[in-house]
Every structure is written in structure tokens, then in C-alpha cells.
Amino acid sequence: MTQEPDPISSHQVVPHALATELKVRHPLMEDVKQTVVMERQVLPSEPQEGNIEYKLKLIDPSAERLVHLTTQMKWRLAEGGGEAIYQIGVGDDGSLHGLSVADLEASLETLATIAHGVGATFTLLRRSPSLDGHGVIAEVHVRKATEDQQFVDVRVFVLGDSGSGKSTVIACLASGKADNGRGSARLDLFRHSHEVVTGRTASTSTEMLAFDGQGNVLNYDKDLNPQPVADICSQASKVVHLIDSPGLEKYEKTTLSGLARHGPDHICIVVSATRGMTSQTKRHMDMALALNIPVFVVITKIDKCRKDQLKHALVDVCIAVKSPGSNKVPQPVKNVDDLLTARDQGISVVPIFFVSNVTGKNLNLLSQFMNLLPCVNSIRLETKSHLPAKMLVEDTFNVSGVGAVVAGMVRQGLVRTNDRLMLGPQADGSFAPVTVTSIHRNRAPVSCVKAGQVASVAVSGARIRRGQILCEEELIPPTCQQFDADLLVIDCPAKQTLTTGFPCSVFVQNVRQSGVIEHLGVDDDGAVVCATVRFEHQPEVVEVGSRVVLHSGYFKAIGSVTSTTPPTAERTAADATAASSQHM
Template identity: 30%
Template sequence: MSPDRAVLERAIERGEEEGGSVEFKERLTESLHARDGRFESLAAQLRHRVLSGDGEATYVVGVTDDGGIAGIDPDDFSESMDVLSLLAEEAGAHIEEVETWGVDGVGADGNGETSGIVGVATVREGSVMEDDEHIVVGTAGHVDHGKSTLVGSLVTGEADDGEGGTRSFLDVQPHEVERGLSADLSYGVYGFDEDGPVRMDNPHRKDDRARVVEEGDRLVSFVDTVGHEPWLRTTIRGLVGQKLDYGLLTVAADDGPTKTTREHLGILLATDLPTIVAITKVDLVDEDRVREVEREVERLLREVDKTPLRVDRHGVDAAIEEINETVVPVLTTSAVTTTGLDELDELFEHLPKTAGADRRDEDFCMYVDRTYNVTGVGAVASGTVRSGTVEAGDDLLLGPMQDGSFREVEVRSIEMHYHRVDEAEAGRIVGIALKGVAEVDIERGMVLLPRDADPDPVREFEAEVMVLNHPTRIGNGYEPVVHLETVSEAAAFYPEGGQLLPGDTGRARVRFKFRPYHIEDGQKFVFREGSSKGVGTVTDVTPE
């Protein structure tokens, strides 16, 4: 018996008891809504199980009343989870996790292949935090400009020892925050409740991060986007895995803006990301040097047509009100003396979520970020809804495939943080179970669109590009990797005029090397090859 299977066996062994937290169900159907009092009765039963388990209940689905493993059809199981989610919502709870297993010899077809499944759902008290109360901040800055130290002090509330002590909290492999928030991108998280900041005592401990998620009414996740050499790759993962709401660029007072600072600022602003500049390490220099660096940062921002807003002069409220793609708040900080940390706390507590907020009325679109297969559910495509809304039962198109075609699929179910939902809108991070396609046929970079979208696959497009860094020049046939939405693909560049030099902005024709993708006018992208880096905007697409 595998360890996973042991979860099921333990739940069955515990069994249904009067006053216990385990409940057996063979199947739950949507017809319960139409039966007088039945839905309310089951919701009350679920509430009783949750209270009996001190806030947690276990539902075993696909078993008989006495715990016998029956197994049910995958579609029936999916329907059961939808109903269980509605029951949980009615009872002030949510589905935290679902594990499923195939049932040998139950519901098998003539070939003896397993088609019946049984599952264990963990139901917890309380509703799932709305994504509107979770903002994601992408950090950037030159190496040794205090980015990780600043974030370490924010998430722990501890002053640095002057040797980067709080930075050590973040010198770990990327981790997952509980409930799927900031999965494998967030390297720091803290929150706020009615009494103020909720911080981590020991960020190395997963249960401490979980405590912050549980206690906070609002969460702030920091994503390490552009620190060391893999900065571009992690930037794109951050933009894709969870759309960033804000950028935080650090500039050390003892060093000032560098070439790397300019590159990182270009990346953040090229994606129209509202950005905050934190001048760090002000404890190491005198007041005159701080003012000098502030002026350098302001000049740098004006060079790229941005308006700096000094927080010490105009206040935090003005920064919250004015921050956008063109207005950039600037403040001074020190992780050692904690100068500026209260102002950052106030900013992050009140800044609104921006990702997807203005695209909810458009047609549905979601680029596939990850794919996986769930027993009893089938192929699942996850990502952030780019625009519009999607509902369970919707007919969609998936593609383009290698040959440029799109495949018709159906939305079997939608999950957000293990919580079954009927629909999801722009800005939401979701997993969509798809009917009509195998997981092996879904690839990162594909897109989900409405069935009537009539999309054209794009192999080649025109773009306005800016070269941030390159050792010589970019000529015809130059082949970097283009990162656009979830697409990461080698592409050949053909600049107008035959070449582009470092710092140049100009037009170029871009052609994907291996396959077409769904590309739209106005989309931002980043390209890199070795030490060469640049950004661009799609200006015209040419259908395959």
C-alpha cells in the first residue's frame, strides 16, 4: 500500500461516528438543489463534521455508507466535488485539498481498465481568501543593493544586523505558500489583519508561512524577478505564474543607479507595471548623499517619461492614490534602522490589486502555464485568466497545436486554491479541467479562447523593440529566446535597417523558430540571449 493510499485507508478505518469529523458519500448530485430541504440538511451535516474536527472535516466520496469502496464514474466524481464545494460554501467552509485513486475492478470496461475512482476531500472552516486581497510584488535591483535584506525585514519585522542577516531568511529554494498562493515563486510573504502587519517568526518553516496565510485578511507576496543572471527567466515566470500587481526596484544609497538598475527598470516599466523605487542603505551615507541619489533616480525616471513622486514630500496617501504606469513613488529606506519600513507597510496594506482588474468585460483568454493530470478529472491546464470570465461547461478552443490548428474542448470544472468554483474572471489563478484533450497534448504557451473566437496562428510578427544590453549589435538572423505571456521560444530577429545597437529603439520583424502561437497586437515581450537583453511590443501580427 503506497503512502498516498494510506490516506484513504486511514479515513475509512476512522469511519463515520456520531460527533466525528469523517463523512462517507457514494455520490453527490446537482439535483439536491431541487429537493426540499435536502441541500440545507447536507450543509448542516457538513458544518457539524467541521466543528467536530476542530475546523476540519474529511469527506470520502465513492464509498458506501459502511465504508465499502464502490468507485464512481469520473464525471460523477467531478459533479460530486462541485456539489461538495457548494455545500461547504453554504456552511462557511471550503475544500482545501482533494486526493483521488483509481479503483481496480470497479466500473471497469471489458478490457479490465479501471474507470471507477474514489477520493478524499479535506474541508476546512472559513472561506478562501479572495484574490483581491492578495497582491503580488515583483522585486528588482542590482546585486548587493539590499533587495533581499529589505524584504526580509518587511516579512519578519526584524531590523537587519548590518551584515545582511535578514537576507538569510530568503536564501532558500523557491517555496510554495499554502493554498497555492505564489507557488514556487514567492520568496517572502506577510499579511495584514485589523491590528496591523502579520509577519513570519521563522520564514524557513512552512507552517509559519501557513500561519501568516491563515491569519492575514490581506496578503503580500514578494517574487524574486530580476536579481542575478537568471533574472529574465524568473521575471517571466512571475509575470505568467501569477500576474504581478506591482514592481519594487531597489537602489543602494552608497552606490546609486547602475547599468543593471536601468535594465531592470526598463523591464518593469516596459510591461506597464506600476512600480515603487526604494532607495536602500541610507544608514551608510550622509543626508547629502541621500539627496544626490534621489536626484539621480528622479532623472532616470524622467528619461523614460515617468513622473517621480517623493513619498517623504507628498505622503503615503498621495502615493497610493497616484501610483500607475507613469507615476513612480520614491522613498528612502534602511533595513538596519527600519527607516521607511512603516511607509512600505502602509503602501502594501492599502494598494489595490491591479492584475486583471480592467479586463473582466473582454472575451475570455488564458495562456497555459502548467499542465497536469488528475485521476478521475483528466487533463488540467493552469494559469492566470488574462481577460474575461470562464464558467464550468463552457466550450473553448485550445491551441495552436504544432500544425497551427485549434482543438475544441469543454470546461469540466474550475478550481482556485483547491476550491471548486462555477466561474473565474480576469486576474484569477485557476486550474481548468478540460474534456476532449489529453494532458500530453497540452503545452505551456498554448491559449484557451471562446469556441467562436476564430483565432489565427502567428508564426511571424512586427514589433517595436528596445535593446537594453548587447555586447556588439543585433543584426539580421539574431536568435534570442522571446518570452511573451507563457510563451518561451527561440525566434529570429530582422531589424529594420539591418541592425540595432545597445540602447537603440527600432522596428524589427520577429519569426518563431519552431512553431506558431497566439499573439495579439500590443502584447509586451522580453527577449534574451546570453548577456543580451531587450524588451518589445507587438505592433502587427501576420497570420500563418
């Protein structure tokens, strides 16, 4: 009797032991396999919006048709923030018709001509047979930075327990070199001497992973020698910012602050195969799913684990992904075909990678996935480039010979050198005039940055701190002393109860401050669904609709701001007096 091939483990790209373990007959895994098979048989109807385009064939188009196709490609690229996916041989209803080899080659040649005409790069991702087996379907990736954008920007925030291999996997991807098994690769990511001594990340740091138009990594040459940042940025068509974070629970406030202020496009959860889903990793997973940000999982140390450890780690990850209310489907990724299938399904699928930082196994596959990650926040923000300038201050520095420097993402408009802008709120809630003296993006000097881009801006004329806003005078926003928010409590022991007057740390966009819960709203079952939170110190700028995270010793809640309340005159005067006494 011939056994039917398993759809999950039919490609022996991962080690044979791993492929064998993926055949485990777990009910959850059977559900995952069935979903993957169904998704490969048919595509959803072509979306009217977005960056995905279906084409049945493109053979000898007329001049008028070519103009239409060129305009269409520009639209898809704009919708995808500089990236578009073309499915050739697919009908508008998603049916996989397929083309003959000759027709497919002619269609690809036409598409390449159109891409060249708009100044875009063209990469063939894969060919696959049609359902009847008589035709071929091609998936093509087109990329072009917008007119005032040097390259496509994507932010990936990396979460995971201490010792899971977060810093190491980031360092291996960025350097192209394998780890020695003792953490040598991660040393360049550490920002403090005690991190080097203990081997434990205690702060957030960012590493850049750059790609050219064909998806080649630009961080290093063929001999793995690191390249100058200026050369990397001049050749890059896409840059992925990998944001490392602490895993230890005692640094959780630092992690939450980084997650709130960096506004990532994607979240990567790193899980050690030897330890599996720890309680800290489970909390990170719950938080990522609650924030509704696209998530993917990287299981590390597959070279060190036993077969049963890897099996349990995979099952635990799948159970965590399919937690009640998440509406996510886990999908193990072992080859490029799995990778593209997971990418096409978007936020509904959570890809799971299996890598070794020591042997380098599957790191190239993970790098290819990074190259295809869509940008999310920058697409939405690029449409605001014509508005007055506004930048959220996520970090601050004092650089010798330069002075005060604020770093963050431009939320709208353009910030140029020599601009006269306003910075605040200051201690009394006011905004002070500053002058932009210089701008750096990806460690290279530039004269201007636009909405959706991250930069460091040197300013003079006012005190700086995290949580401020740099904007034009006409755009000075109102400050608030307290706000109302709808909440979802995701981590609170049953024996503990939230009460009015409870202190907590508040993380909302780039703001991090101590707060006090002034009021709690509960549903019919007694569960907390909303709250009024007051900032304990000075007023802040909080936008309605912003994500907010509340954290204390034993509880964590995530929600969105529904309304704000401005500070009273007495409160503003008291905050200003307190701030003045601190600086005397």
C-alpha cells in the same frame, strides 16, 4: 537670519542623518522639491472617470440626495476595482476650501453611512489644513470587493541587482520580522537548494501580503505568528502578490519571462544604499520606464551605509528616473503625508522609500503604501467576466495525486470546476479538449475564478506547457509563426549592430521562445524602430497590441505587436513531427 524650512526634510520620520542628507543642494533635487510643493497647494479638477471623488461637504443630505451619493460611490468603487478615494472639503475644480471641524465630522459620518450601506470599509487616511489655514481637508479610503470577487488583487514585480535585498524586503514585509543581517528572512522564498547555499535568487517566486479593510496586515498575529492561508484569504479585502525575481545577469531571461507573463500592476526597483545604481539596476529601471508600468523605488540597507553613500544613491536614482523621455518625477517618501501625495499623483511620480531590513526602519511605511496601491490590470479585465472563458498558462506543474496543473491569470470569462475547455496550441498548432478537475486560488480550493484573478487549475486530457491558452471552444484563437512589432532598443552597445537573421529570445505575454529577426525597419537616423520576428520552433498565440521583449547576448528591445502571420501547412507538419520525435 531664519532659514526657510526645507519641504523635503521638514518631517523627521527617517533617521536624522538621512534627513540631513536629503537637504543636499543638487539641481535635480531642487526640481523635485518644487514639484512636490506645487502639488500640495492645489489638486487637479475632479476626473469624470476613475476612482477619485471630490466632495465640498456632506451634511444632512436628503433621502433623494443619499440615493444619488450611494449610486455615485458604487460607480467610483467599480472604476477602481473595489477601491475609491474621497477628498472631503475640496471643490470640483480641485480648490482646497476646507471645512470647520464640526462640518468635517458631520461629512465623515455621512460618508461612513453611505460606505456601510454598500458593504464597504471606510478608512480615514489623513487630515490636512486648507490653504488659508482656517479649514480642514480629509482624505478617505473606501474599499469593497465586487460581488463575485473575494478581495482586491494587485501584482507587484520586484526588480533589482543581486544582493540589493529584494528577497529580504519581501520576506520582512510578509512575515513582520526583521532580518538578522545575514539573510535569514529570505530563506522561505527560495525554491531551489542551490539558492539557499549561494543566497542568490535564480527563479521567480510569489509571496502574498494581505490586508483587511482597515489596512492591517493579516499574514501574522500580534505576536508575529504566521496565520493559515485559509484564514488570511477569508478575512482579506486586498491581497498584494509580491513577485521576486533573479538579479544576476545570467538569469536575466528568467526575469524577463516572469515580467512578461505575470503582467504586473506595478514594478518595484530595489537599490542597495551601499552599492547605489549598478549597471544592472539601471537596465531594470530603463526597462520598467519603457514598459510604462507604474514604478516605485526602495533603497535598502540604510543602516549600513555612510552619509555620502546614501546621498549618491538618492541622486543616482533621481537621475535614472528623470532620464530623457520618461516624464517621471522622483519623490522621496519619509512619512504618510509624502506617501499619500505620491499615490495621488499616479504614474507621473516615482516614490522613493528608504528602509532597513535589519532595524525595520520605514518597513511599516512601505507596507502602508502596498495597502494603497491601485490595481490596474484586474480592473480592465473584470469588465470581461461575461465573455467566453480564456486563461493564459504562465506556469505548469505535475502534482502527485492531482496530475497536470496549469497556473495563470484569467483574462476573460469564468473558469469553473468540471468545465470542458480547449488547451493549446499543441505541437502542431491545434487545441486539445481538457476537463477542469479542480481549482486553487491563493493556495485555497475554490469552485470558480473570474477575469482578473490568478489561479492554479488542474486539467486532464492533453499535454501542458508554458505559453498555452485555456479557453472555450468558440474562442480558439489563430496561431502565428511570425509577427511584426514596433520596437524601442533600450540596451545595445554602440559597437554592435542588429542585422537580419539575428537570433533572440522572444517574450510576449505568457510566451517564451527562441526567435529570429527576419526584417528590420529603421528611421532616418538609422535607429531600429520595427522588426519582423519569426518563432524558431512551434507556432504560438500572439495578440496584436501585446507588449513584446526581445533579448539577446548584448541587446534588449521593448515594443508592441502590430500584426501576425499564420504558419504555413509545411511548417506546422514539421513542428508536429519534431515534437513527436521528442516524446518518443
